[in-house]
């Protein structure tokens with residue numbers, strides 16, 4: 001299986017399964033007497049998708065190394081912090097791009113008047129909306145779900161659903177960029193820029209271009225297969241050269257900050273990752289960009 005222009009999926013297939021995989025990791029990291037994060041709905045969503053391996057991960061029934069739990073905890077907290085800092089600074093419009101099984105619109109303590117837009121492919125968005133509604137879980141902000149492909153004219157879909165380009169916005173694109181062709185990534189960042197009033201912030205992953213060469217995607221896939229996943233990440237990623245998101249955003253006038261993985265780990269009291277998926281991707285980490 002490989003990627004094609006306009007390909008689609010649900011939460012058990014292709015790129016959609018990666019959303020279930022990270023939700024399973026969040027469910028796992030939310031377990032136990034001293035959990036690393038608290039995502040109270042990840043479990044429910046992964047059970048509803050029903051892929052046996054991910055259900056087993058979410059239930060803590062597989063042998064997932066501590067490092068993998070730490071990875072998802074660091075990642076989750078980074079994006080949580082960007083959004084809660086923006087809310088504290090007065091931003092009331094949030095856009096979660098490629099929201100997958102992200103439950104931030106339900107679990108973060110949003111100030112009154114906050115609107116959270118979630119964008120993902122239609123069947124992904126519809127699934128999460130339905131499962132949480134059926135379970136009686138209600139959003140903690142005004143949630144606006146927009147089913148759209150992020151290679152298409154998503155700015156129009158967003159604006160048709162009430163997005164206000166004059167208001168500052170907090171954007172996150174977590175676990176998305178590598179699933180977009182390089183030119184679609186550039187276009188996505190251009191669109192975000194065009195829709196971002198002063199005071200906006202954007203967070204995404206920083207991918208170290210020096211590390212993302214050769215066989216890295218195959219090595220990542222092999223690692224995740226060793227942990228029981230049958231997702232072939234190397235068939236889902238677009239691995240060719242691409243402009244680093246931070247460089248592109250700097251050119252568009254954003255003030256860009258990169259938090260390397262080692263520092264992100266240390267900030268939460270974890271040792272830097274060693275022989276793991278994270279170590280394979282060099283100086284990668286997390287990026288936040290501000291629009292002044």
Ligand SMILES: C[S@@+](CC[C@H](N)C(=O)[O-])C[C@H]1O[C@@H](n2cnc3c(N)ncnc32)[C@H](O)[C@@H]1O
Nearest residue numbers: 018019098099100120121149150151174175179
């Ligand atoms: C690794 S998951 C990350 C999900 C979520 N951000 C998280 O961290 O839990 C990748 C997500 O990107 C979405 N995605 C990838 N390419 C997309 C596209 N072209 N249009 C819409 N959604 C896309 C997938 O549907 C999936 O939900």
